[in-house]
Amino acid sequence: MSDEAFALLGEQGPFVQALSGFRPRLPQQELARAIESALAERGTLVAEAGTGVGKTFAYLVPALLSGRKVLLSTGTRTLQDQLYHKDLPIVRNALGVQVRTALLKGRANYLCLHRHALAEQEHRWRSRDAARHLALVRNWLPATESGDLSEVDGLPEDSEILPRVTSTVENCLGLECPDYNDCFVVQARRRAQEADVVVINHHLFLADMALREEGFGELLPSADAVILDEAHQLPDVASSFFGEQVSARQIQELARDTVTEQVNEAPDMGSLRDTAGELEKAARDLRLAMGAEGQRGTRDALLGRKGVEDALDGLADALERLGQILELAAERGKGLESCHGRCLLLHQRLKAWHQGAEGQVAWFEVFRHGFSLNLTPLEVGGLFARQRERFPCAWVFTSATLAVGKDFGHFTRRLGIEDAKECIFESPFDFSRQAMLYVPPAMPDPREPGYVQAVVERALPLLEANGGRAFMLFTSYRA
Ligand code: SF4
Structure with missing residues (x-):
């Protein structure tokens, strides 16, 4: 077993000199050693690293030393930026290694x-x-x-x-x-293909895995290792990724793109413009029938409501009509041909949502100006495992929260992971002595406008009492 990463993060390593305040932590060194072994053996490692272990450095050190192509994936764009712009340069400079790195974001x-x-x-x-x-x-x-x-x-x-x-x-x-030749998405993926270490996020990673970005230079086939940080988020991201959706926004964009492309490619086909307008109206009618914003529920609960079935039929009819005209228009240009494909896909998804399918849950969500109709698989473990088999590289799943007690079964079953080496690296903090849990009483509902102000008012006295030493964490989702 190589101990290079272990030693580099220790007393004699470069981080003690390079970073003021850096103190070697045994759990961090052990995690780095476990990841280094997984990379060398092309193994699968599931590692929980408690708060304060310093898992980011623990995977960056072996990743940068490996001399291999490594994909680093994390949960959100913000974490991606932090990893790429802050942590990665620190570790690269401390190690003094020449490694080509790239940050790849989603096409949006x-x-x-x-x-x-x-x-x-x-x-x-x-x-x-x-x-x-x-x-x-x-x-x-x-x-x-x-x-x-x-x-x-x-x-x-x-x-x-x-x-x-x-x-x-x-x-x-x-x-x-x-x-295509000047396309920024193509160029960004090309840079990522040429780099040794690429920082991506879980959505992008799954898109690559499922070949949703075909023709744009896939990353996984050339990777020697995949390190997934914040891996606890992966099962949920995979569920939504392997599912299907029809949203008011997709319909609106299809209608608007059709009108724009019609002006360019088929100016004599005015019926396209009218039919696209009818489609937008059908989506608005369904939105109205769905009621107040902020609701989520199952398809059956929605279908029982007055006017919803009719509005859904109206939307399906409008998609079918537009699809028929687009079929005739598709030969006029690539733009209209693409609109035709999108229209067929949305129609097909709407039908699938309406009919439901075994092993999937059909549900809906209502927003202020829109809605989404979702079909989500109940179980993604098999799908994920089959995709993973295609890429026999090293796989490292890490997060501060993966196990329940000492058992990783809940996490590994959801992703169909078998035969992984499982390790827990305990937090160096003595929580029972150093921590206190405080739940402020009488807080307003997080959806109320005064909620943020109330959080500030409750937090300030605590910050003052603690002399300002604080690290505040918030959910990235709007409640
Ligand atoms: S349509 Fe696709 S290939 Fe063309 S510029 Fe846009 S992202 Fe690039």
């Missing part, structure tokens, strides 16, 4: 040149903000190298233009696209 983060060109031709932007945001993108475009829209100063994350200037797997023209 990159400008789609084709859709941006279409959006520029559009004259019916609903708000002044949208026109202003489009101008920001226009001015930024000549200077960008990455096409990452987070570089655009002043562009809000919820700008209404974003779905119109970015792509999805469904609306991307792929190899047929006139902008």
Whole structure:
């Protein structure tokens, strides 16, 4: 067993010199050793590392030393940025290794040149903000190298233009696209393919695993190791990923793209515009029939409500009608051909949701302006295991919370993981002596507007009592 990573994180290693405040921690060194072995043997390791173990350094050290192609996946884009921009450079500098690294985000983060060109031709932007945001993108475009829209100063994350200037797997023209050679998504994936260590997130990882990004340069076939941090999130992400969805937003985008492409590719086919308008209206009718926002429930509960069946039939009919006209229009150009494919897919998914399928749960969610109809597999272990078999590399699953007691069964069964080496690395903190649990009484409901203010008011006295030494963690989801 190699002890290189163990030693580097110890008293004689470079981190003690390079980082003020760094103290060697035995659980961190042992975790690094276990990961180093898994990488060398192409094994599977499931490792729980309690708070304070320092698992990020424990996997970065063996990953950077391995000289192999390693994919590092974490739960969210924020954690991805932190790993890539903060932790990775520290470890690389301390080790003094020359390793090519890349950060790869989901395609929704990159400008789609084709859709941006279409959006520029559009004259019916609903708000002044949208026109202003489009101008920001226009001015930024000549200077960008990455096409990452987070570089655009002043562009809000919820700008209404974003779905119109970015792509999805469904609306991307792929190899047929006139902008394929300059495409930012293609270039980002190319850089990732050439790098030794690539930082991705779980959604992207699953898309790659299931070949949802075919034609864009897959990463997994060339990987020697996959390290999944925040692995406790993986079963839920996999459930939603292996499931299917029809949303008001997908329908709205299909209708709008159809209108834009019709102007370009089939200006004589005015019926496309009318039928796309009917589809948008059918989606609005269903939204109205579903009632107040914030609800979630099973399909059967929804179907029992007045007006819902009729609205669903109306939506299915509208998709069918648009599909028929798009079938005729598809030969006019790649844009309309792609709209035809999307329309068929949405129609098929809507039917599947309505009928239900064994082993899947059909459910719905209502938002302020939209809805989603979801079909989610009850069990993804078999699917995940079959996908994993195709890639016989090293697999490391780690998180602060994976086991129940000392048992990993709940986690490993959900992902169909068998024959993994399982380890628990206890937190170096003495919780019974060093920690206190405080649940503030009489807090408002998290959905109420005064909730954040109430959290601040309860937290301030605690911060003062503790002399300001605090690390505050929040859920990244809006309650
Ligand atoms: S290949 Fe896809 S993502 Fe790239 S520019 Fe074309 S449509 Fe957009």
